[in-house]
Amino acid sequence: MKPLITLIVSLLTASTIRAQAPVSQPLTLWYRQPAKQWVEALPIGNGRLGGMVFGGVETDHIQFNEATLWTGEPREYQREGAAQYLPKIRQLLADGKQAEAEALAQTHFMGRQSHEADYAQKKNVWFTNIRKLADTKAGPTAVTFDERTWKTMTVPTADGWERTGLEGLDGAVWFRTSFNLPQTWAGKDVILDLGRIRDQDFTYLNGELIGTSEGITKNRRYPIPANKLHVGENQIAIQVINLFDKGGFIGVKTTQPTFVVYPDGQQPTDGVPLKQPFSYWIQDENPPAAPRYQADYQPFGDLHLRFSGQGQPTNYRRELDLTTATSRVTYRANGVQFTREYxxxxxxxxxxxxxxxxxPGQISFEASLASPHKGHTTKTVDNQTLAISVQVRNGALRGESLLHIQTQKGRVSISGNKLVVSGADEATLYLTAGTNFKTYKDVSGDPATLSQRPMQALRTQRFNAVKAAHVREYQTYFNTLSLDLGHSANEQLPTDERLQRFDQSADPSLLSLYLQYGRYLLISSSRPGRNGVPAQPANLQGIWNDLLTPPWGSKYTTNINLEMNYWPAEMLNLSVCHEPMLAAIAEIAESGRKTAKAHYNARGWVLHHNTDLWRGTAPINASNHGIWVSGGAWVSHHLWEHYRYTQDRPFLKSKAYPLMKDAARFFVDFLVKDPKTGWLISTPSNSPEHGGLVAGPTMDHQIIRDLFKNCITASELLGTDAAFRDTLQTMYGQIAPNQIGKHGQLQEWLRDIDDPKDTHRHVSHLWGVHPGTDITWNDTPELMNAARQSLLERGDEGTGWSLAWKINFWARFRDGDHAYTMLKLLFRPAIAPDGMTGGGSYPNLFDAHPPFQIDGNFGGASGIAEMLVQSQGKTIDLLPALPAALPTGQINGICTAGGFVLNLRWQNGKLSGVDVTSRAGQPCLLRYGEKQVRIATEAGKTYRFGEGLQAI
Structure with missing residues (x-):
């Protein structure tokens, strides 16, 4: 038994404990040029409002968002009566009839979609009308049709025609192009290759229909008989119909050319290209509202600044200072030094x-507001203020934004819907925004209130005071942790150049920057609500989105992505930033109770693999991946983690445990006995996005065991629900266990069917390693080795968030060097010199799935922390996975379970000291290598240890 250490260093309380003064290091992203793409722009945010700063010289652009502007409206998501099909689906799966089970589930078990009641009839009427034009002799299919008034588009557009200026366009669009048939091809059949199209096409050659198809997965390769062709120019007309989401020609991921015509029996490389660019005309952009399972997060608008007479700028620099949450652009033009702060x-x-x-007198520009939402309106409020109003298409939400300008000297005037500043010494623009959203069930709010109320206060304030208040408030979050991993000459380079060089040269401080950038993004996108306005959790893109049709709806994907967003929250001393997610869980549970009853005839609440602003919880999209029942159990893990790190007993009693208990109650009713093994299994479900609808996926059982274990412990701590606890304890031991398969791998499914050549991005059956604790070196080393084998078989490659998860896995495997290898892949530039994109990091350090998903930023930050400290078990493990590339460093302010804050130092790959501050007075068990030290702590006291955990 080690002697108790009682050296008191501080009497700081849990709410005021801060990191020691940050080590001097450049916590700044910076660039030598303005942003050309959105993934080069720099993010700013206050938890509710988000902006992307482009920093152009002659034209600047700040694209902005407001957290509650989504499509959709309050509605019921569950499909009443679905539960009657549950026994049949289970039986089909038990009989090995997966395809039949998926077909039945797709028809009767998926959640309700918006607008589904009368959509078919409306669509048929609309479709009939837009197809009439094809039969018109003088219409776009005619060879002699005059298209000179049409606009042009170069295809393919891999991200949809939305990226070519047609943002938000749904409906019917005509395209025309041509190709020249060589004389040598006369009499030959040919193939017309158009790649993939979103979503339906009717393709005409010389006025005659030659092919039609529907669906993004189908490559359009239409055979054309020789008798339909003639030597010389042949005219092609294509009607593309897209009812929702992205539209147009998206090409294919292949080295073979597309948009070519080639002789049948030969290769596309032997073909002639279609004439580029294609001409196009929008026939109808108002199709009936398409049924959608869930809603999409929306952009709000754009602030444009236009400058004249800037000349050729020199010494340009664009930056984001993480220590003050301030972006800045500086340059020199015409002998004047210009500075912009955001x-x-x-x-x-x-x-x-x-x-x-x-x-003096050098600030002159025009400012205007715009929005991608159709029908938005702008107006002049007064001679210093503009307003823009937006309405989400086919949805309940509308918004208002105000733009107000203050100047020192100079003149402000209005020209149309622009603010014009002339000859000022300085100018400040304030942008506010709000919507009519109040809760997920109430849209009776007034957008003007949230835009006008703060503006009234800002009108009387100088920028310096606004900035000072901003920095003070922000630093109460950010300054709680500092990290120094060493330095190199590369840290003086622009951030995009550091990414390019990271794989070839040491740059340890880039890891420090990346971790702190993750903290910055979490603070900026997930802050507690203010002034009675509830906060929203960080979504798939945090709070930043520029598209009306964002990737995956930019919603909350709960089969890993939402949860990964919050992996750093507790550990990296941002527990308060966890609050928006924890608050959302209570709302999700309300909706989830309806889904549990309607789909499973079960008590408690359930969450499938996605949710949105309106807290949908029912199965969505397709039955082969949308029926995954463990989302509620996984988010409940965060309730327990928040308690473990904070030791907040009132939170556990009044908020966390009731939700956890109700989530567990669902699985008490849902689990059934497998007739072949006698184990309790989860069925129907899915190993996320892999392998289709199945019975008994390993991940489910790990998460359910975690939920049951945490509920058991919580009920014991609270001295409540003994009978329910007994039920959970009995069932816990009956749940299908983790199994080791024939390849030495951890089985992903109930049956031993893993393919060692499978490199799928999801590694869901390793959930018990991280973030769970179902598999550990201390308790189940044989399973830990099997999990490691599974990860080796999956390989190191992956998309952004998948790479981030693998960093955390390798840290839990205590293999710091392999974790560092994964970091190199995560830092790999996502945009190659040839313009191709892949998993890694964009120039602004946003995570690339691709496209952008913010979860990889948060998961990567968590992985770096997991290399340095882990507390998932009974011990606090110090430097459990320190890579050789980081031999010396220190981290101040990292948090652990039990309510402890650590300042940790190491040199030459070995621990040189640690200070442990106790927030809650809990027992503390430190471990470094084979040595352990147990401390009985008092709240507010700090305990110091030197090299080898020797007490100081």
């Missing part, structure tokens, strides 16, 4: 842009 203030509830020059 921030998103939580105290001010506004985005601010401040423009200055080192000579």
């Amino acid at each position: 921030l998103a203030s939580a105290p001010g509830q506004a985005i601010a842009v401040h423009l200055t020059a080192d000579k």
